[in-house]
Amino acid sequence: xxxxxxxxxxMFKKEVIRFAREKIVPRVAEHDRNHTFDFEAFxxxxxxxxxxxxxxxxxxxxxxDVVTTVLAGEALGEAGVDGGLxxxxxxxxxxxxxxxYCHGTDAQKTRFLPPLISGDKIGCMGLTEPNAGSDVSAMxxxxxxxxxxYVLNGSKTFITNxxxxxxxxxxxxxxxxxxxxxxxxxxxxKGTPGFEAGPPxxxxxxRSSQTSELFFSNCVIPAxxxxxxxxxxxxxxxxxxxxxxxxxxxxxxxxxxxxxARSVTYAKGRKQFGRxxxxxxxxxxxxxxxxxxxEAAKLLVYRIAWCKGQxxxxxxxxxxxxxxxxxxxxxxxxxxxxxxHGGYGYCHEYxxxxxxxxxxxxxxxxxxxxxxxMIISKMI
Amino acid sequence: MNFDYSQDELDLFHSLETxxxxxxxxxxxxxxxxxxxxxxxxLGENGLAGALPGAQERLAQWKxxxxxxxEYGLRIAAxxxxxxxxxxxxxxxxxxxxxxxxxxTAALDQAEGEPDxxxxxxxxxxxxxxxxxxxxxxxxxxxxxxSGTVEESPALFLFQKETGDVSLTQGATGLxxxxxxxxxxxxxxxxxxxxxxxxxxxxxxxxxxxQIAEATGHAAALFDQAKTAxxxxxxxxxxxxxxxxxxxxxxxxxxxxxxxxxxxxNASGLIDANASDAAMASSCARVFCSDAANEIIxxxxxxxxxxxxxxxGPADRLAAIQALRVEGPSVGQTKEAIGNMxxxx
Ligand SMILES: Cc1cc2nc3c(=O)[nH]c(=O)nc-3n(C[C@H](O)[C@H](O)[C@H](O)COP(=O)(O)OP(=O)(O)OC[C@H]3O[C@@H](n4cnc5c(N)ncnc54)[C@H](O)[C@@H]3O)c2cc1C
Numbered sequence: 001x002x003x004x005x006x007x008x009x010x011m012f013k014k015e016v017i018r019f020a021r022e023k024i025v026p027r028v029a030e031h032d033r034n035h036t037f038d039f040e041a042f043x044x045x046x047x048x049x050x051x052x053x054x055x056x057x058x059x060x061x062x063x064x065d066v067v068t069t070v071l072a073g074e075a076l077g078e079a080g081v082d083g084g085l086x087x088x089x090x091x092x093x094x095x096x097x098x099x100x101y102c103h104g105t106d107a108q109k110t111r112f113l114p115p116l117i118s119g120d121k122i123g124c125m126g127l128t129e130p131n132a133g134s135d136v137s138a139m140x141x142x143x144x145x146x147x148x149x150y151v152l153n154g155s156k157t158f159i160t161n162x163x164x165x166x167x168x169x170x171x172x173x174x175x176x177x178x179x180x181x182x183x184x185x186x187x188x189x190k191g192t193p194g195f196e197a198g199p200p201x202x203x204x205x206x207r208s209s210q211t212s213e214l215f216f217s218n219c220v221i222p223a224x225x226x227x228x229x230x231x232x233x234x235x236x237x238x239x240x241x242x243x244x245x246x247x248x249x250x251x252x253x254x255x256x257x258x259x260x261a262r263s264v265t266y267a268k269g270r271k272q273f274g275r276x277x278x279x280x281x282x283x284x285x286x287x288x289x290x291x292x293x294x295e296a297a298k299l300l301v302y303r304i305a306w307c308k309g310q311x312x313x314x315x316x317x318x319x320x321x322x323x324x325x326x327x328x329x330x331x332x333x334x335x336x337x338x339x340x341h342g343g344y345g346y347c348h349e350y351x352x353x354x355x356x357x358x359x360x361x362x363x364x365x366x367x368x369x370x371x372x373x374m375i376i377s378k379m380i
Numbered sequence: 381m382n383f384d385y386s387q388d389e390l391d392l393f394h395s396l397e398t399x400x401x402x403x404x405x406x407x408x409x410x411x412x413x414x415x416x417x418x419x420x421x422x423l424g425e426n427g428l429a430g431a432l433p434g435a436q437e438r439l440a441q442w443k444x445x446x447x448x449x450x451e452y453g454l455r456i457a458a459x460x461x462x463x464x465x466x467x468x469x470x471x472x473x474x475x476x477x478x479x480x481x482x483x484x485t486a487a488l489d490q491a492e493g494e495p496d497x498x499x500x501x502x503x504x505x506x507x508x509x510x511x512x513x514x515x516x517x518x519x520x521x522x523x524x525x526x527s528g529t530v531e532e533s534p535a536l537f538l539f540q541k542e543t544g545d546v547s548l549t550q551g552a553t554g555l556x557x558x559x560x561x562x563x564x565x566x567x568x569x570x571x572x573x574x575x576x577x578x579x580x581x582x583x584x585x586x587x588x589x590x591q592i593a594e595a596t597g598h599a600a601a602l603f604d605q606a607k608t609a610x611x612x613x614x615x616x617x618x619x620x621x622x623x624x625x626x627x628x629x630x631x632x633x634x635x636x637x638x639x640x641x642x643x644x645x646n647a648s649g650l651i652d653a654n655a656s657d658a659a660m661a662s663s664c665a666r667v668f669c670s671d672a673a674n675e676i677i678x679x680x681x682x683x684x685x686x687x688x689x690x691x692x693g694p695a696d697r698l699a700a701i702q703a704l705r706v707e708g709p710s711v712g713q714t715k716e717a718i719g720n721m722x723x724x725x
Contacts, residue, residue, distance in 0.1 A: 001430045001645045002382045067381060264722050281712075284719020288667065291718055295664045299642040303383045321635045328632075370628070377627030380607060380634050 003299065009068050013075045019048050020079035028082045031208040032354050035200065037164055038085055038208055046119020050076075051093050055101055059113040066309035067302060070246045074298075077254025078261075080351070083358025084208030086251035087365075091160035091209075092116065094243035096123030096169045099185065103228035103236050108187065112167055124165035126156035126214050127237055133158075134371050136171075136234065137179035141216060143172035143186055148223045150174075150186060152194070152216035158365075162212035163197045166190045170214070171237060174230045183233035187225040194219030205357030238314070244366045245319040246305040249326045252362055253297045256330070259337040259355045260290040266341055277340075286336035293333040297326050317379040324372035327363030334359045389431035392418055396435055400442045408449040408517060413480025421454050421478040429652045433593050433644040440597025441604075444700050445554065447597065449517025451590045453477055453484035457525040459586060460486070464536060464579065465571050473523065473538070487512035487526035487539075487558050488583045489708050497528030497560060499535055505566040506530060508537055511559045514707055518548050518556035526558065527583055530572045534579040538569040553703040581659065584709075585651045588662040591704060592647060595669035596640045598701050599676045602694050603633050606680040609687060620683070629679045636672035643668050663718045670705045677701050 005013075024041040031038045045051050054069040055061025064072075076086050097116040100108055100123075115121035132138040141154025152172055156162075168188045175182035188195050198213035228236055264287060267278035277283045300322040307315060334356045338345035345352045363369040385393070395418040405411050412421055420439075423432045432455075439447040458477045461469050476482040490496045491513035499506035512526050524539040539546055545563040548556050573579060610621035610630055620626045643665035650658035680694040689695040705711045719725075 001385060002649060003646050004381065006381075260722070268723060278719070278723045278725065281716055281719075284723070285712075285715045287722045288664075288715040288718035291660070291722060292664045292668050295646075295661065296639050296643055296668055299646055300639060302381065303642065306381050306383050318638070320631075321638050324631065324635050325639055373628040373631035374624075376631035376634055377621060377624075380630060 003302070005067070005071065009071055012068060013071050013078075016048075016050070016072050016075035017079040019044075020076050020081050023048075024076075024085065025080045028080065028085070028208070029348065029351065029354075032082050032084060033207075033348060035202070035207045037088065037210050039164075041085060042088065042122070043119045045089060046117065051089065051119050052097070052113075052117030053093075055097070055113060055117055059101070059109060060117040061113075066246070066305045070250045070302065070305040073247050073250035074254035074257075077251035078257045079254070080258050081251070082206070082208055082354060083251065083255065083361065084206040087206045087248070087361070088122075088161050088209040090243075090248040090251075091125055092123045094247050095125035095160075095240050096165075096167065098243060099125070099169055099236055099240060100187070100227060102239060103185070103232075104187075105224070107224070108227065112187065116167065121166040122161055122164050123167045123169065124159050124161035124214075125240075126159045126162070126168055126170045128156060128158050130155060130157050130213075134368060136183070136237070139171065139173060139183065140176075141170070141172040142176050143170075143174050143184060143221075145174065145223065146220075149220050150223060150226065152186070152188065152219040152221065154216050156214040158201070158211055159197075159214050160209050160211055162214050163200050163210045165197070168195075168214065169227065170216075171233045172216075178231070180234040181231050183237075184230045185227040185233040185236050186221060187227060188216075188219065188221055192219055192221060205354070205360050207357075241316070241319050242304055242308040242314055245322045246301050246308065248366060249297070249301045249322065249362070250305075252326055252330060252359060253294055253301055255355050255358070256290055256294040256297070256333060256337075259334065259352060260287065260294060262350075262352070263287060263290065263337050263340045266344075270342075283340060286333075286340045289336050290333040293329055296329070297322075300325050316375055320367075320372040320375040320379075323367060324369050324376065327369045327372065330359045330362050385431065385434065389428055389434065392420065392423075392428060392431050393434055393438060396420060396438050400438065406443055406446050408446050408453070408520070409480050409483040409522075411446060411480070412450055412454065412478075412483070416479055421480070424459070424652060430645070430649065432652075433589070433596070433641070433648040436590065436593030437597045437600055437641070437644070440594040441601040442597075444594055444597065444697070445516070447594060448590070449483070449485055449520070451593075452486045452516050453521070455590060456486035456488070456583065456586045457484035457523070460525060460536065460579075460583065463582075464573055464577065468568070469538075469571070477523075482522045483517070483520060484523045484525060485515055485517045485521040486583075487515045487518070487524050488587055489514040491557055494559075497526055497537060499528060499530040499537060499565070499570055501530075502564065505564055506537075506570050508560040508563040508565055511557060513551070513555070513557040515548075515556040515558055516554075518558060519550070524558060527579060530570065533575050534573045534577050536571040536573070536579075537565055539563070539565070540569070553699075553707065555707070585658055585662055588666050589644075589648055589651055591707075592640075592644045592662065592665045592669045595666075595673040595701070595704055596637070596644050598673045598697050598704075599633075599637045599640055599669070602673070602676045602680040602697065603630075603637050605688075605694055606630060606633065606683040609684045626683055629683055633676045633679050636676055640665075640669040640672045660718065660721055663714050663721070666709075666714045667711050667718070670701075670711050673701045674705060 052061035494511035497510035647662035647665040
């Protein structure tokens with residue numbers, strides 16, 4: 001076992017941090033406050049090559065390995081990019097574009113991947129429904145074949161990038177009688193008659209990402225918009241799990257390192273009782289908790305990334321461990337980051353409350369902590 | 381980056397499990413000689429350094445007390461003697477320790493309020509005074525390697541069983557305190573190092589690694605016991621793990637265990653690589669793994685109920701886990717040390 005990054009990976013990480021600090025971070029607070037998506041930053045991420053880092057060059061991607069790709073997410077968090085933008089990036093690049101890349105036809109890839117990779121188009125992925133969250137198999141949205149079309153009816157909810165997406169990867173039942181095996185995946189483009197996105201939801205955190213419901217009312221799409229084969233949708237969604245447990249979690253690891261660095265600076269400068277608060281044991285204990293979380297989470301997240309990069313079969317058990325750990329153990333140290341800053345920690349200006357709020361998604365999105373515990377307890 | 385064990389490392393684990401599964405031997409010296417052929421005693425020198433935390437975990441899972449003494453001899457005494465001792469000590473001490481012919485332990489910790497070991501030149505040797513504490517297996521050891529100073533330079537002292545004027549007392553946690561009073565050691569048993577030698581931080585890391593793996597070994601043992609109990613079906617009924625209350629507890633225990641293993645392996649690798657972040661990684665692992673073991677034992681007892689308190693059950697490890705948390709540097713002190721490293725205090 002050996003956990004070090006290569007020199008090139010570390011250099012790339014530094015570059016991403018520099019890019020993000022210069023081009024994205026200065027506007028993060030404003031977008032978070034206004035609940036607005038930072039289109040400009042997103043395009044710049046495309047230009048920099050982040051949106052398609054791991055895709056082959058033929059589609060405009062960077063051809064990077066999985067670990068480097070995951071490291072880029074960590075770098076964004078470490079630079080101080082908010083959880084909203086990194087969530088939007090994750091949903092776009094991994095949940096939507098990567099599924100198209102892995103399962104789409106050549107025609108679908110040639111048509112959709114280049115604009116998604118450049119950031120000219122935004123993608124989203126719709127799996128969750130009002131009555132089918134943890135229990136995906138209960139989904140009610142249908143896609144029934146009619147000649148050389150599919151007709152979609154139903155709705156999705158909590159869809160990241162929903163209100164702004166040009167390309168939606170939608171999971172729907174082609175066989176409503178079946179559970180998981182009845183689910184298939186489709187591309188639905190913005191502007192398709194019968195397809196509408198609801199208004200952005202007002203959320204606790206990740207506010208710069210736009211989340212909404214999606215509605216399908218006799219929405220007719222060409223049959224060639226089926227991604228992969230009928231009935232394989234659930235398996236395809238499951239194949240994004242490794243990205244979900246690595247690339248979507250790594251910004252949180254980076255975010256904790258960002259909070260830690262800020263907390264160290266604050267602890268050295270803020271004086272109470274005639275001494276920097278960093279001299280008090282209670283402050284050191286909080287810093288230690290942040291550091292320990294970041295160290296532990298990093299190992300778990302990169303293990304998943306490394307295994308994926310090695311082409312190993314998906315290890316649901318260890319993926320669930322990584323997700324559960326980040327989801328459940330993040331609360332304490334992100335709360336510590338707020339507390340360490342005292343009243344300023346509670347104020348928007350210092351950014352600590354944002355990190356705390358953004359982190360509250362970790363035990364919910366992409367499968368709740370309870371679901372991870374269900375998986376682990378079944379598999380051990 | 382590589383998160384896999386090599387085939388050689390897996391083979392070593394298999395050999396250890398096979399031997400430990402069968403043997404009734406608990407005397408550290410005999411165990412070391414029994415395990416010598418597997419490569420356990422020379423891990424780090426035989427190209428299998430990556431297997432060290434996994435091997436340590438297995439030993440600690442099996443018999444924590446024997447593990448401690450063996451590891452203090454092999455991983456602290458032998459390693460330190462090889463790295464800092466004169467050439468002559470290698471053949472005299474290191475090889476026999478690794479073969480299980482001599483049982484060694486190490487005395488690293490200064491007792492609170494007591495003077496550390498110091499040596500002053502005398503005749504063809506040194507007179508040693510002072511106290512060391514938290515020494516495992518001191519009473520059965522043939523030789524105790526102790527750290528101290530001679531005229532402000534870091535020094536290593538070798539106390540043999542027959543060395544006079546040394547007293548050993550056992551503390552409440554089972555570890556020993558050594559007190560030397562005008563104890564004469566010939567100069568062949570004293571090594572004086574250059575003032576710049578980072579002996580203390582080096583020894584701290586070696587000790588830390590043993591503590592981390594011990595916590596992980598406890599965690600592994602407790603998880604296994606609880607899992608077995610939770611999967612055992614009562615006649616005609618469902619196994620307890622089918623209940624969410626129990627299943628979710630085991631899921632959390634497993635998550636803590638797996639994370640502990642990664643942190644232990646990471647810290648160990650950085651220690652071996654002499655990396656600048658080894659102290660930080662091992663301090664983080666020390667806190668995490670000790671806290672994890674503590675959480676896991678209370679969950680294991682909840683999962684197993686009264687059975688957890690039977691002989692050989694999780695409750696047997698309760699005191700050892702608590703002792704591990706408080707022994708120096710304690711979990712609280714280590715958190716403070718992490719804070720200091722971050723703040724550069
Ligand atoms: C900001 C945000 C972004 C999101 N982005 C997307 C997206 O892009 N695409 C998408 O498809 N989805 C997305 N989601 C949805 C997300 O994946 C779901 O919210 C999540 O899977 C939980 O589903 P639910 O909200 O329906 O909760 P429910 O499944 O109703 O769960 C409610 C509570 O019950 C618990 N629970 C449920 N079943 C069990 C059980 N068997 N045992 C024990 N406890 C149980 C849960 O753990 C939870 O605490 C997003 C959600 C949020 C908040």
